[in-house]
Amino acid sequence: MNCDFVLTTCPYCGCGCNFYLQVIDGKAVGVVPCKTHPVSKGTLCIKGWNAHQFVHDEKRLTKPLIKKSGRFEEVSWDEALDYTAKRMLEIKEKTGPDSFGFLSSAKCTNEENYLLMKLSRGVMGTNNVDHCARL
Amino acid sequence: MSNNGFQPKLLAFCCNWCSYAGADLAGVSRLQMPHNLRVIRVMCSGRVSPEWVIKALSSGMDGVMVLGCHIGDCHYIDGNHRTKKRFAILAKLLGTMGINPNRLYLDWVSASEGVKFQDVVIKFVDRIKELGPTPIGAYQGVKVDR
Amino acid sequence: MIDKVRQLVVDLLDSGRADAVLALANVHANVQPYLYKKGDSLDSLALWPKYSMGPILKSIQAAQPDMKLAVVARGCDDRALVELAKRGQIDLNNVQIIGLACTADEATECECANPYPANIDVGNKVDGVASTDLLAELKGKSYDDRLIFWKQAFDKCIKCYGCRNACPLCICEECILEDDSWVKAGEIPPPFPIFHLIRAYHLSDKCVECGECQNSCPMDIPLTSLYALIRNEFNELFDYIPGAEIDRKSPLVTSLEEDPIREETA
Amino acid sequence: MAGLVASFGSGAMTNSIDEFEDADCILITGSNTTENHPLIANRILRAQEKGAKVIVIDPRKTQIGDLADIYARQNLGSDVAWLNGLINVIISEGWYDKEFVSGRTEGFEELKAKVADYTPDKIEQISGIPAATIKQIAEAYAKAENGSIVYCMGITQHISGTDNVMSLANLAMVTGNVGKRSTGVNPLRGQNNVQGACDLGALPNVFTGYQAVINDELRAKFEKAWGVKLDGKVGQTIMEMMNNAHDGKLAGMYVMAENPMLSDPDINHVREALENLDFLVVQDIFMTETAQLADVVLPGTTYAEKDGTITNTDRTVQRCRKAIEPIGDSKPDWEILALLGQKMGISNFDYNSPEDVYKEIMAVTPIYAGISYERIENETLHWPCPTADHPGTLFLHSGTFSRGLGALKSIDYREPAEMPDNDYPMQLTTGRMMFHFHTGTMTRNSPALHKEVKESYVEVNPSDAKEQGIVEDEKISIASRRGQIEAKARITNKVGRGVVFIPFHFVEGAANVLTNPALDPVAKIPEYKVCAVKVEKI
Incomplete structure (x- = not known):
């Protein structure tokens, strides 16, 4: 049996509280506030205390999906990414880079925002990239 | 604050075997009593969870009575032993939080004690009239701008 | 002190008397609970700030009931483990307790009156904190002033349930505080005083004086003081300290003959 | 953010979270702080405990409004008016910081002339805040040694959002309440990595670290780093x-x-x-x-299944650590993007870990250049942190503003884009609440949170409810020019007369069916916080 406590940043508001996800045999079973963290100091709000709950929700998406004749079908990662790359490059070719837009996310990491931004600017060739800071 | 004309809202939990029968006797005997009391019959005073009392007081009741069989007469042997202990600590908790424990009243009334029932009710109503309306009432319902 | 704990942990693991030891570790420059196993380096071992060990031990036992566990336990942990065992939440037969006495500074920070476990393996027994300015002030207040004090304190409550979540003895499977028919759901602050009075009643025969409710309160509500008052009152009535004696049931579930009310006998 | 950039030269919280504890006056507006930023509310209330005055100006009397020393309810979208009014009182009473104004700002005379029109009586008329209260707030804030302003979406989500923010900056600068410890202007970011998404250039006009795409030199830097040609017009x-x-x-x-x-x-x-x-x-x-x-x-995966960094509202870069394996065949978002980049035929999208990506970020982003994975294991670092031995920056604009002199902007009050009329006589404002988050993707799938609030609701003032015969929990209809929804009524004095509030987390009873997409001309933020609606019994 393995029981680990993994220090991480709360996925909700911008305060930046940290907590430990308690992981028993590969499953996130609970949240323990981090007492030494400079922002949260051992406390959390109700969202933080329950931040493990949606992780294992059975409604999570687990397979790449492509809509074929109006219905989603499960496909392999290779198929999903090949198809996505092909369609994006086709659009770039046909109607130009600025006919495509990227919506990044304040719920993703810095690294992920950087990569989406780089994909937009460096690969598609458009500055049409934004996120919901305004919303 | 003047309590003239203040009619307290009171709740009484009466056990099925003794005190509810005592209340019944008081009624049948046409003993006069104030009308401030709403009575809830329970099978045993031991069935009265302190949470119920907390809920009643938090909801704006001015006082709560719990009446059961005399110690030793409990239909369930020691149900009222637990009642007595729970309400001893509950009274302390109320006081700690700032609710006068005199708003809570525990006593034993047997099926034959119609007169005692009348007596404890009159005394409790007087006691609460003396204390005035529950301060919790001001904290209930729609909040008003300060 | 920490070296002695380290040695005890190593001995237990190396000798096979324990499969794992629940303690604290310094990782990523923060202190966290940690389940040490044989072969783990104990350089990271830490003692403070304390974390509540009871609930973690309970979750580990639930996942693997036959595991031979040891736990580094302070006074409050020790009492929590006893109280949890008494209430069927954990099995102490499989658990070895490494009793750690708190230092005077630690006791002061926790406002703890009993800063030591029943059996001390490491550290020296120091005097607890008998009272605080706030406790004295609260005792001296009239009912009306107390009500105002707590009303103002609980006006800050954001209903995080941290007091409940962090409490080692909040063990109900379904929490009445989450039941809309008792406490109206979705309101901040939660309705006063029902939320806090129900919790206070539920903990009146269980509170082991760990202070985790206040430690986990993001609004700095002085819960440690509230529960100190409640523990004193319970003890005055029933001569009973939760977590002190494993063979003694809560007086709230016994008859008057078994456990009389003290005020009456006096 | 555009507003703070115009006034100060950079758009982020000027102070760090712990500093609030030592402020002696905190003015909060458009922020439901206890519900939406609880740990910042914690510091604010600690400051209050130590004697600081807490002032809340908000159309809803939320918990922080209840706890405040001074609470004022302004009419929706009247912020420039009451802020000009405060500044007017402060200047005419001589409570402004003459030294700060002359040494560190420009535009004072124009501002003074502009705000002279905003007399307390006029403000009362536009904003609904009593003249006496305006005066009281002006005195408390202006005379504070360490005055801090806290604001959130209630200020920015208006067509005049940028104006509102610049007006707050005016207020801070006129009183010298910026550029010191516990003293500044602090926008609270609503999601855990809004700050990071901005910092990392997920914006149409800037690369990472607010490096403008129209700047040839900066663009050349990124072209060299990435080995591609880049477009120089704003997206x-x-x-x-x-x-x-x-x-x-x-x-x-x-x-x-x-x-x-x-x-x-x-x-x-x-x-x-x-x-x-x-x-x-x-x-x-x-x-x-x-x-x-x-x-x-x-x-993609949740935060629990990935490594990476997150930048919180006070510019601290913190770690997100992988706790469990991805569920099913899901993949961390960084990995999906890296794979897709490779599929699109780009060679430099070959990353093995988030730290690989992060090292590239450090190389091209001066404000992050000194913040490494290794350092944040042991240190709390707030950007800007340009070098490996830089201690990070707790508060901004000490000694000088990012843009040099602080710009005092003379701004006129404008009405919201849509005012109530005969067809839509009430006003709607939207926002968040404690138990749910954004669109509910995470919280509505968390049983403990769902249990608290299961469905959308609409807050109605008791007088309005009485007039229309609406009772608690009754399902009512709310319609705007753009759509109609139904939600249960919550009757409360939190909202003033003529105003209703709906949280936007719920797909059934979605507030944003009703909201007005009219934009702030600079920041392009929609006016979520005001639109005209009609409220009817069903």
């Missing part, structure tokens, strides 16, 4: 993309972990826009309302 904002999609001028979109079908104003318009695209990719953890419209759905 489209999300609202512009949606409008272009609607008009057939945008062919495709890639949406990562966002749900514009709930979060954007005028949802019916968004639906038409997204349906009009030739190709839509959505990368998310649940089948959101937006994902349902996609051609390809890519399963």
Whole structure:
């Protein structure tokens, strides 16, 4: 049996509280506030205390999906990414880079925002990239 | 604050075997009593969870009575032993939080004690009239701008 | 002190008397609970700030009931483990307790009156904190002033349930505080005083004086003081300290003959 | 953010979270702080405990308003008016910081002339805040040694959002309340990594670290780093993309972990826009309302299944650590993007870990250059932190503003885009609440949170409710020019007369069916916080 406590940043508001996800045999079973963290100091709000709950929700998406004749079908990662790359490059070719837009996310990491931004600017060739800071 | 004309809202939990029968006797005997009391019959005073009392007081009741069989007469042997202990600590908790424990009243009334029932009710109503309306009432319902 | 704990942990693991030891570790420059196993380096071992060990031990036992566990336990942990065992939440037969006495500074920070476990393996027994300015002030207040004090304190409550979540003895499977028919759901602050009075009643025969409710309160509500008052009152009535004696049931579930009310006998 | 950039030269919280504890006056506006930033509310209340005055100006009397020393309810969208009014009182009473104004700002005489029109009586008329209260607030804030301003979306989500922010900056500068410890202007960021998304250049006008795409030198730097040619014109904002999609001028979109079908104003318009695209990719953890419209759905992971960094509202870069393996065949979002980049034929998208990516970020981003994975294991670092031995920056604008002199902007009050009229006589304002988050993707799938609030609701003032015969928990209809929804009534004095509030987290009873997409001309933020509605019994 393995029981680990993994220090991480709360996925909700911008305060930046940290907590430990308690992981028993590969499953996130609970949240323990981090007492030494400079922002949260051992406390959390109700969202933080329950931040493990949606992780294992059975409604999570687990397979790449492509809509074929109006219905989603499960496909392999290779198929999903090949198809996505092909369609994006086709659009770039046909109607130009600025006919495509990227919506990044304040719920993703810095690294992920950087990569989406780089994909937009460096690969598609458009500055049409934004996120919901305004919303 | 003047309590003239203040009619307290009171709740009484009466056990099925003794005190509810005592209340019944008081009624049948046409003993006069104030009308401030709403009575809830329970099978045993031991069935009265302190949470119920907390809920009643938090909801704006001015006082709560719990009446059961005399110690030793409990239909369930020691149900009222637990009642007595729970309400001893509950009274302390109320006081700690700032609710006068005199708003809570525990006593034993047997099926034959119609007169005692009348007596404890009159005394409790007087006691609460003396204390005035529950301060919790001001904290209930729609909040008003300060 | 920490070296002695380290040695005890190593001995237990190396000798096979324990499969794992629940303690604290310094990782990523923060202190966290940690389940040490044989072969783990104990350089990271830490003692403070304390974390509540009871609930973690309970979750580990639930996942693997036959595991031979040891736990580094302070006074409050020790009492929590006893109280949890008494209430069927954990099995102490499989658990070895490494009793750690708190230092005077630690006791002061926790406002703890009993800063030591029943059996001390490491550290020296120091005097607890008998009272605080706030406790004295609260005792001296009239009912009306107390009500105002707590009303103002609980006006800050954001209903995080941290007091409940962090409490080692909040063990109900379904929490009445989450039941809309008792406490109206979705309101901040939660309705006063029902939320806090129900919790206070539920903990009146269980509170082991760990202070985790206040430690986990993001609004700095002085819960440690509230529960100190409640523990004193319970003890005055029933001569009973939760977590002190494993063979003694809560007086709230016994008859008057078994456990009389003290005020009456006096 | 645009407002703070114009006034100070950079747009982020000027102070760090712990500093609030030592402020002696904290003015909070447009922020439901205890519910939406609890740990910042904690510091504010600690300051109050130590004697600081807490002032809350908000159309809703939320918990922090209840706890405040002074609370004032302003009419929706009247912020420039009352802020000008405060500044007017402060200048005419001589409470302003003459030294700070002359040494560190420009535009004072123009501002003084502008605000002279905003007399307390006029303010009372426009904003509904009593003249006496304006005076009381002006005195408390101006005379504070360490005055801090805290604001959130209640200030920015207006057509005058940028004006509102610049007016707050005016107030701070006129009183010298900026550039010191515990003293400044602090926008609270609503999501855990809004700050990071901005910092990392997920904006149409800047690369990482606010390096402008129109700057040839900076663009050349990125061209060299990435080995590609880059476009030098500013791109489209999300609202512009949606409008272009609607008009057939945008062919495709890639949406990562966002749900514009709930979060954007005028949802019916968004639906038409997204349906009009030739190709839509959505990368998310649940089948959101937006994902349902996609051609390809890519399963990303939650925070629990990935490594990376997050930058919180006070500019601290912190770690997110992988705790469990990805669920099913889902992949961390960084990995999906790296794989897709490679599939699109780009060689430098070959990353083995988030730390690989992060090292590249450090190399091209001066404000992050000194913040490494290694350092943040042991240190709390707030950007800007340009070098490996730099201690990070707790508070900004000490000694000088990012732009040199602070710009005092003379601004006139403008009415919200849509005012009540005979057809739509009431006003709607929207926002968040404690128990849910953004579009509910995470919180509505968390039983403990769902239990607290299961469905949408609308807050109605008791007098309005009485007039229309509406009772608690009754389902009522709320309609605007853009759509109609139904929600249960909560009767409360939190909202003033003529105003209703709806949280925007719920797909059934979605507030953003009603909201007005009118934009702030600079920041392009929609006016979520005011629109005209009618409220009726069903």
